[in-house]
Amino acid sequence: MSRKPFVRPVPATTWYMRNGRYLRYMAREVSSLFIGLYMAGLAMGLMRLAQGPDAWNAYLTALSSPLALVFHVLAFAFATYHATTWFNATPKAMRIRWGDGYVPGPTVVRAHYALWGLVSLVILVLVGVI
């Protein structure tokens, strides 16, 4: 009997709808879009700052519009999701020898959070918030 293997096509645009695992992955990827948009906004702010006080003040007013506020809340939520998913994934890539084994995964994750906290603190001090 001759062979006739049947190939099931994978839908190229909707494959991630197949299960929750893929959806969570897509959410992580999409979150970087918001981070990218936020960075673009930040770069625009720097440009406005260089253009002088009027431009800068107009930029600040634009930032306090309801639309900008909604965007920033969304961007913050996505940035947090992005950061936590990656932090939680770090032990897979970072194997640090500890005796006859490796530094345990949860310790690696916690170290990342600690470093994040520390860097945030330094920035807050530098900009004079605390």
Added chain:
Amino acid sequence: MSERTIELEILRYNPATDEAPWYQTYTVPCQEEWVVLDAINYVKDHLDSSLSYRWSCHMAVCGSCGMMINGEPMLSCKAFLRDFGRKIRVEPLSHFPIERDLVVVLDDFMEKLPRVKPYIVRDQEKPIEEGEYKQKPFELYEFKQYSMCINCMLCYAACPQYGLNSEFIGPAALALAHRYNKDSRDEGRDQREEITAAHDGIWECSFVGACSEVCPKAVDPAGAIQQMKLASTMDWYLERLGGVGARVKRSLSSRRTSK
């Protein structure tokens, strides 16, 4: 021992008569402690001898009984019926062509596996008189996890990247490459990188992580691939540093004590 009845919905495909696969439902009287494979064996023995599927050990060792069970790649000999409802859908592993019923075509993996040289590569073999290659406990620990693979292909069925691009070397083969790269007796990493760090190797992985979640042997192919990405990135930078880089690379690999 209590008994209950389940409905098995199995994807059937006969290359001689079918244009496309179709579902057939069987009503199976089951024992409480049965796994999905037991129910399928019941179908084969008592209801329909034409059903084709693979299995051998019935103890999660041989790696031949992988199937999609309610859409999730699993070893059918390790999937207990009590963890599912009354209706269970069984399909051949995703992302592989169907040979017949639940049997898939594994030629693709068989072709890829030797390309990553899954064996110890030496620049020069040590003469037998000089004795065995010794390893310290940590040197064994470094690769042991990746050597537990039973080639069950659940990770390929779970990997959406492999589903979209079957040229991708894929989780298990890359994890095995990593297993040998990590072996203190091995000197073949540069040779393997020709394949693993090329276009269809580690960089095709976008770290969905599904492979590690479904692996029945806790091999963690996703971890292996991310570690290879780190190592290969380091290599790239060291190569561009000229003499200093080469020295650093040498000293990193000469930390391996038991050459």
